[in-house]
Amino acid sequence: MIVLGIESSCDETAAALVRDDGLVLSDVVASQIELHAPYGGVVPELASRAHLANIVPVIEQALRALPLGLSEVDAVAVTQGPGLVGALLVGVQAGKALAWAKQKPLIGVNHLVGHLLAVYLRRDPAESPLELPMPYVALLASGGHTALYQVDDVDRIESLGATRDDAAGEAFDKVAKLLGLGYPGGPVIDKLAALGNPDAVPLPLPMRNKQSLEFSFSGLKTAVAQHVAKHGRPASEAACADLCASFQRAVVTSLVHKSIEACRRRKVPRLVLGGGVAANRGLRAAALAACQRQGIQLYVPPLASCTDNAAMIAYAGAQQLLRGQLDGPALNVYSTSPI
Numbered sequence: 288m289i290v291l292g293i294e295s296s297c298d299e300t301a302a303a304l305v306r307d308d309g310l311v312l313s314d315v316v317a318s319q320i321e322l323h324a325p326y327g328g329v330v331p332e333l334a335s336r337a338h339l340a341n342i343v344p345v346i347e348q349a350l351r352a353l354p355l356g357l358s359e360v361d362a363v364a365v366t367q368g369p370g371l372v373g374a375l376l377v378g379v380q381a382g383k384a385l386a387w388a389k390q391k392p393l394i395g396v397n398h399l400v401g402h403l404l405a406v407y408l409r410r411d412p413a414e415s416p417l418e419l420p421m422p423y424v425a426l427l428a429s430g431g432h433t434a435l436y437q438v439d440d441v442d443r444i445e446s447l448g449a450t451r452d453d454a455a456g457e458a459f460d461k462v463a464k465l466l467g468l469g470y471p472g473g474p475v476i477d478k479l480a481a482l483g484n485p486d487a488v489p490l491p492l493p494m495r496n497k498q499s500l501e502f503s504f505s506g507l508k509t510a511v512a513q514h515v516a517k518h519g520r521p522a523s524e525a526a527c528a529d530l531c532a533s534f535q536r537a538v539v540t541s542l543v544h545k546s547i548e549a550c551r552r553r554k555v556p557r558l559v560l561g562g563g564v565a566a567n568r569g570l571r572a573a574a575l576a577a578c579q580r581q582g583i584q585l586y587v588p589p590l591a592s593c594t595d596n597a598a599m600i601a602y603a604g605a606q607q608l609l610r611g612q613l614d615g616p617a618l619n620v621y622s623t624s625p626i
């Protein structure tokens with residue numbers, strides 16, 4: 288079975304073709320980073336308009352991987368939420384139109400479920416399907432969400448704890464803005480942190496002593512803001528790198544500590560990372576070291592599967608369809624939703 292996936296929940300317009308065994312046939316992502324960069328964050332109205340301009344060419348490009356195009360597609364899966372309503376509507380309307388015109392099943396997919404299953408995507412036909420049995424614990428850390436889940440099955444996913452305030456990616460973006468490093472903040476802080484000393488600036492470790500599996504990053508962000516208010520923006524690249532390294536280590540320590548704790552409490556020795564923050568080299572290295580110490584198997588999807596994409600939506604849609612879960616033309620969008 289081949290599913291066309293469509294994703295437009297935030298600032299990426301994306302379309303992909305994926306087989307139900309996870310093989311990615313095409314994966315097209317039109318990023319709006321340059322559009323939103325001058326504002327230091329996503330401007331919803333600009334995002335919707337850019338999705339409108341991009342959606343048809345992006346879908347057309349994804350369909351080029353099949354000689355007969357849409358006729359060879361078995362179903363259309365589209366992100367239904369959570370996300371920006373105006374942005375989501377563009378993808379959902381496109382999906383509805385294609386499904387109706389070609390009389391294909393239509394499946395609404397939760398964006399977060401897409402992220403949680405993205406580990407099963409395969410981008411090389413020579414690669415065999417991933418041997419990852421469920422249940423597994425997944426840390427989803429992106430610009431909009433930060434939470435831990437236990438994935439028992441495609442339709443049995445339990446939230447173990449989420450952030451009380453900012454998402455981890457949001458904290459990276461806000462700190463980068465504060466330091467004048469541009470948007471998005473994660474990649475540039477990641478790069479600078481590798482050059483700095485994480486012991487240079489003492490910062491609070493978020494939710495360190497709390498028993499819960501929740502996260503909180505706004506206190507850490509405020510601590511960085513107070514440091515800048517007191518000492519000014521770092522004058523040299525070395526000082527900036529030190530501050531980035533100290534901030535990143537605090538975020539990473541919290542993410543890794545809670546993830547390992549979730550695996551331990553649930554007695555599940557498998558941890559999957561997902562979301563844009565999973566691209567962070569400090570997080571990958573710290574998670575690997577901690578998992579090795581604790582006898583936990585770590586799975587980190589390639590970057591293209593971690594950041595927002597439509598392949599994960601197509602794959603999740605295929606799994607839902609295999610379970611008989613499909614939608615009709617009344618499919619609607621939602622801005623927030625638990626899984």
Ligand code: KG4
Nearest residue numbers: 429430431456471473477563564567594595
């Ligand atoms: O999953 P994603 O592409 O979109 C959302 O659904 O939010 O994640 C984007 C977020 C941004 O906040 C960005 O700063 C962060 O992921 N990010 C990173 C890195 N690359 C992207 N954060 C830390 N280190 C990175 N290397």
Ligand code: ZN
Nearest residue numbers: 398402429595
């Ligand atoms: Zn996402």
